[in-house]
Amino acid sequence: MTSIVILGDSLSTLCIGHHILDVAPEAEVSIVTERAEIGLIGEVPGLIPSWPPCPPHWISEMSSQTPTPSSTAVRGSWFLKAMGIQLSKRGGIFHLRTRVTTVSEREAMFVGAGPMGKGSIKADHILDLRYDREEKPRWHGLVCRTEDSAQTAVFGERPDGTTEIWDLEEPEYNGVSLQEMTWVGDHPSAYISEEVQLGIQLAQTIVDTIIHPVEQ
Numbered sequence: 001m002t003s004i005v006i007l008g009d010s011l012s013t014l015c016i017g018h019h020i021l022d023v024a025p026e027a028e029v030s031i032v033t034e035r036a037e038i039g040l041i042g043e044v045p046g047l048i049p050s051w052p053p054c055p056p057h058w059i060s061e062m063s064s065q066t067p068t069p070s071s072t073a074v075r076g077s078w079f080l081k082a083m084g085i086q087l088s089k090r091g092g093i094f095h096l097r098t099r100v101t102t103v104s105e106r107e108a109m110f111v112g113a114g115p116m117g118k119g120s121i122k123a124d125h126i127l128d129l130r131y132d133r134e135e136k137p138r139w140h141g142l143v144c145r146t147e148d149s150a151q152t153a154v155f156g157e158r159p160d161g162t163t164e165i166w167d168l169e170e171p172e173y174n175g176v177s178l179q180e181m182t183w184v185g186d187h188p189s190a191y192i193s194e195e196v197q198l199g200i201q202l203a204q205t206i207v208d209t210i211i212h213p214v215e216q
Contacts, residue, residue, distance in 0.1 A: 002027045002211045005108060005121055007100055008129035009033035011044070011192065014083040015199025016127070016206070017092045018058040023204070024211045030093040032100060032108065032121065039081025043181040045141070045188035046076035046164055047156040054196045060086040064160060073156025073164045079192075095121070103128055125210045127202065139188055141166045141181040148175030154188055 004020060004027060006013050017029040035041060051067040051074065052059060060082045067074045088094060098112030108126055111118040142165050149155060149163040152171060156164050162178060165171045166188040185191055 002125075003030070003123040004028065004206060004210070005030045005032060005123040005126045006129060007032050007103065007108065007126065008131075009035050009038055010129060011080060011083070011195035012199035012202065013129050014038070014080065014087055015054060015058070015196050016129075016203040017087045018055070018083070018090070019200050019203035020207060020211070021087075021090050021092070022055070023207045025091075027211055028093070029087075029091070030095060030121065030123070031087075032095040032098050032110065034097065034099050034112075036097055037081075038084030038094065038096075039077045039079070042077065043141070043179070043183070044076035044080065045139075045166060045183055045185075045191040046074040046079060046158070047154070047166075047189045048072060048074055048192055053192050054083075058083055058086055060089065066159060068159050071157060071159045073158045074192075075158060075160075076192075100130075125206060127206065136184045136186060137168060139166050139168060139183045139185065140170050141183060141188070142171055142177045143179040143181075144175055144177055150174055156189075 006016055013031060017031060020027050020029055051071060062078055062082050065075050065078045098110050100108045100110045102109045103126060105126060106123060108121045143162050146157055146161055146163045149165060152165050152167060154166040158164060
């Protein structure tokens with residue numbers, strides 16, 4: 001069995017795990033993050049051209065937050081949470097509240113929660129996706145009732161009757177803001193689709209160079 005460890009908790013990280021298990025279900029996939037949980041802490045853009053933006057079996061039940069055919073946005077944090085839950089159900093292993101101090105191609109030293117406190121994780125391959133987005137533009141977002149949303153080029157309507165708006169400046173709206181957020185990245189409208197494609201590409205590279213050669 002080939003073991004793969006991914007450092008980070010982005011959407012692309014979850015997509016890597018799912019795609020690897022699609023192609024090589026016998027592989028062991030572990031994700032290491034400093035967060036206490038995946039999703040629901042912080043917010044990411046949820047703009048989507050269509051639903052689902054990835055294979056549907058990657059997503060667990062989202063109840064009232066499940067987009068309808070007319071939806072152009074999903075609550076981003078719920079989407080990440082649903083993908084994390086489903087990855088866990090498929091056998092993915094999550095190391096939460098765990099900070100990696102040093103990393104090599106096949107071993108990561110960490111400190112974190114739990115009785116061990118510190119130790120190391122060894123794997124056939126370790127992929128470090130704890131990238132820094134500070135060089136990217138900072139976007140301002142808010143969520144308001146759809147009837148209160150102002151005209152803007154970057155927005156999406158969620159299934160719960162709210163609208164998600166993003167702008168490089170503080171966005172305008174006509175009523176009460178239900179949530180305000182910031183996000184660092186290239187463009188909110190491309191976030192989900194680009195992260196999904198990046199995850200699939202990185203996963204396929206791991207399959208082609210690490211997993212398949214081991215099996216041959």
